[in-house]
Amino acid sequence: MSPTRRELIRTTLGLAALATGAGLTACSGDGKGQGVSSSSGPASIAASKVPVGGGAVLEGKGYVVTQPTKWAYKAFSTVCPHAGCNVSAVRDGVIICPCHDSHFKIADGSVAQGPATTGLTAATVTVDGSNLKVSA
């Protein structure tokens, strides 16, 4: 027995809904760059892990903390303004985005090398004993 016209339409609509749902699932997350989602809630790191003239990425927390000069801490969002990847390293005085190799200055998050045309978004960092507390 072949399906009726009504059954065919119902099946087609059901498949279309499934396809749409699958598409939305594939696009979940931040929908940019690596698709790495990062939290931007409060976070902390031991001050001893943030070297003078360098910094540290708080993996999975959405922040990078730097210490351009002794006792002067800075914090930024890890989200690269170029295409939304997360910066992944601090080396030679710059914060590095692995996707297209943009570099940002540790002192203020400004662009040191493109393709990014704007700097990293600043975050708040406070010293709490031997720890650094970071928040948006």
Ligand code: FES
């Ligand atoms: S997303 Fe960071 S350089 Fe392109």
